[in-house]
Amino acid sequence: MLCLETTDLCHRYSAGEAVLHDIALAVPHASIYGFLGPNGAGKTTTLRLLLGLIRKQRGTISIFGRHLDEHRVEILRQVGSLIETPSLYEHLTAAENLALLQRIHRVPAARIAEVLERVGLAATRDKRAGQFSLGMKQRLGIAAAMLHRPALLILDEPTNGLDPNGIIEMRDLLIALNREEGTTVLVSSHLLAEVERLVSHVGIVHRGRLLFQGTLDALRRESQSAAHVSLHTADDGHALRLLADAGVPARCGSAGLVLPAMPPPHIAAINRRLVEQGVEVYAIGAQGGDLESIFMNLIGSRAA
């Protein structure tokens, strides 16, 4: 079952070029969905549209199986969000900032202490938000987003400004919320490595287009199929003929020869054979196969 679904979502800021093209997100219920893409890809624009913060121009958005256009207020009751920088009233304390929201969401006041504890800010509840460091603000922003136990959390690059330790804590917190309360988490990031150990599903967006969407495992499989061995020699033509004789399907790439992925001993054997036949090998090695390179590959190959 899908928690959030969009079809055909497009957006154009006034008088500018289109920044989103036909975005069709499918965020499964109780998943942790990583929405990935480089800076300027359109992540924040998409998430703003999902919350109704910018007027939708084309496409449909449904959350919890209802259309956002008609059921905005009911939907938002179950959604917690943090878009770009946290929205904190700097002249108010951490607890006061949460008390504002507690009133609207009608949750017990005790929940304020609970979420502050959860994000590690229990000791600073009476400090003004203006005196917080960037990382502390980010934590308070998360506390605000999860205050009313939303069924869906929409977090836009929530690890901005966090130290490595903070990033791990954030990851553990989101995983715990997902496991314990079944919260669906839609989290954007420009770094795959940062969310690789957090997410169950991935959507990769680049220049406003969704290039990949599926489970993390499916992305891994795709990345394995994209893996190859690259070879660079003094005489690539000669090497190509020798490889063909040996039954290795090789082809010319942009920088040397491209061979299918193979186990390391086979790579060593090919190297030995080429050297024995008098071909000087400059470089040979496995390429791709990890998530970061499939990510870069997707972005690079479809960037034109």
Add this chain to the structure above:
Amino acid sequence: MNSVFVDAFRCEWLKRRRSLGAWLVAVGAFFTPAIITVVRLIRHATLPQLYADPLFWTLHWRNAWESMAIFFVPMAAILATSLVVQIEVRNNAWKQVHALPLHTATIFFAKFAVILLMLAQFFVLFVLGIYLSALLPALLVGGVAFPPAPPLRVFLADTALYYLDCLPIVAAQYLLSLRFNNFLVPIGIGFLAWIAALSALSWQYANLVPYAYTMLDFLKDNPDARRAVVSSGMHALAAAWSVLFVAAGYVGFATKAQKG
């Protein structure tokens, strides 16, 4: 009133705690009474005669309202409105407000109600200040007759009308503040509109100028006014302008393409 609105209003009211707008209301309201008190203490020799005057309260009331009606009320309306809206802009908080489970109208009117209540506070504190500025010199300077009980009913009626008179300014400034994120724009426009209203006072259609009503109200029966001011139907006109600006402000707010 439904309880969602009450919660939204209380939430908005909390936000102005310790904010510049909240301080401005308190300081601004007591400014004129404080000046009057200080001036009287300096000129204490004239006090016995002033306090013995049977028209003491009328004179005192007019004296206190002069700078208020001409300057402080329009300025307070302009600044308080901008400062309240600016709380959201400065803290990047509009996006959070609009992502709350509230209807746009609730958000719009809860914030507007906060501005109205702050200004009501400003007026009440000012009236209290007027009263204190009458009492204090009498208490501090010897040989001055204690003033009689003030005509409270008249004062409250006057104050309520002044409040109504400033509503077009509040509503127009609210519209502008929601429209422009840079607070200098609404404040600048408000200031220019105030100057324009000031120079339009002796115009035959002055009663149509939305920023002029507090001034017209003060000048309407002032024997010192250079020319008769046109103030016919001004309270009804003030109410009409207010409704118009609020409606326009709401339409602009609800149809904004980008909400923070």
